[in-house]
Amino acid sequence: MSCFRDFLRHLRQPFGYARSPHPNIAGIVGLGTAIELATADIGGHNARIAVLRDRMLKGILDTISHSRLNGHPQKRLPGNLNVSFEFIEGESMLLWLDDEGICGSTGSACTSGSLEPSHVMLAIGLPHEIAHGSLRLTLGDANTEQDVDRVLDVLPKVVAKLRDMSPLSHKSGKEGGRNV
Amino acid sequence: MYSDKVMDHFKNPRNVGEIENPDGVGEVGNPVCGDIMKIFITVKDNIITDAKFKTFGCGAAIASSSMATELVKGKTLEEAWAVSNKAVAEALEGLPPIKMHCSVLAEEGIHKAINDYRKKQGLPQWEEKHPHSHDHGEEPVCEH
Numbered sequence: 001m002s003c004f005r006d007f008l009r010h011l012r013q014p015f016g017y018a019r020s021p022h023p024n025i026a027g028i029v030g031l032g033t034a035i036e037l038a039t040a041d042i043g044g045h046n047a048r049i050a051v052l053r054d055r056m057l058k059g060i061l062d063t064i065s066h067s068r069l070n071g072h073p074q075k076r077l078p079g080n081l082n083v084s085f086e087f088i089e090g091e092s093m094l095l096w097l098d099d100e101g102i103c104g105s106t107g108s109a110c111t112s113g114s115l116e117p118s119h120v121m122l123a124i125g126l127p128h129e130i131a132h133g134s135l136r137l138t139l140g141d142a143n144t145e146q147d148v149d150r151v152l153d154v155l156p157k158v159v160a161k162l163r164d165m166s167p168l169s170h171k172s173g174k175e176g177g178r179n180v
Numbered sequence: 181m182y183s184d185k186v187m188d189h190f191k192n193p194r195n196v197g198e199i200e201n202p203d204g205v206g207e208v209g210n211p212v213c214g215d216i217m218k219i220f221i222t223v224k225d226n227i228i229t230d231a232k233f234k235t236f237g238c239g240a241a242i243a244s245s246s247m248a249t250e251l252v253k254g255k256t257l258e259e260a261w262a263v264s265n266k267a268v269a270e271a272l273e274g275l276p277p278i279k280m281h282c283s284v285l286a287e288e289g290i291h292k293a294i295n296d297y298r299k300k301q302g303l304p305q306w307e308e309k310h311p312h313s314h315d316h317g318e319e320p321v322c323e324h
Contacts, residue, residue: 129211
């Protein structure tokens with residue numbers, strides 16, 4: 001009972017005369033349940049997503065030339081994939097992917113509100129032009145193998161379409177700049 | 181964030197490609213800044229009879245290249261030179277403020293292509309507004 005009294009006292013509002021507020025019981029129970037669900041099988045959850053992520057990575061690197069993984073192959077969040085494609089810019093990739101119902105993100109300047117690409121991409125050693133061509137895709141529990149297959153079907157076409165109109169394509173002999 | 185017109189020119193760009201043996205070529209931008217435009221023109225009797233582009237860049241850069249090449253086709257060199265970045269942006273029903281530099285690149289690309297033609301013809305160069313912006317130097321400045 002003393003615990004409950006302390007609880008009420010600590011929730012007291014200013015001025016002394018106002019009643020103690022009602023704690024958000026539903027919110028507290030909901031948060032507790034959400035944490036339970038999220039952590040109940042965290043190892044299995046991570047392993048499942050990592051399998052999908054690795055499948056997506058392999059598919060991308062196998063089918064799209066001049067592509068690369070950004071960051072460490074294993075030491076990363078299980079659902080996180082970040083890749084770069086030479087000769088193209090990230091925002092134009094996102095616009096086409098969005099059109100196909102695929103959500104992603106890029107380190108290109110064009111989405112940052114400035115003209116500088118992601119400082120993280122630069123900090124891990126990518127030259128500016130490769131940072132501009134980065135794409136981040138993240139997977140969660142709701143994603144399936146079909147989702148990964150769909151990305152692997154759509155993404156190579158998007159990259160090819162943009163490379164076709166790029167003055168930097170490998171056909172022109174310009175290999176996308178320095179340090180590549 | 182983009183107008184319907186920008187999305188139309190991004191998804192169905194007009195005049196993509198290269199012209200074989202062009203009369204003038206203009207390349208502006210820098211991969212470091214995330215945008216490069218290469219504009220090709222064919223000129224007959226002082227009129228731009230064909231214009232094509234290749235662009236590395238965002239949606240606005242691709243749409244600006246597409247619109248700029250559309251706007252200069254059929255124009256005299258003097259008329260084409262007068263096509264401003266504002267005209268390109270207006271024809272696209274507006275660009276977000278951060279993307280206005282894409283329309284500036286398009287204007288500069290056209291100017292460079294025209295001056296390249298004039299140079300080949302032994303004609304004096306017309307004065308460009310930003311002759312050194314987005315140049316391919318050691319330390320490019322990404323701004324407009």
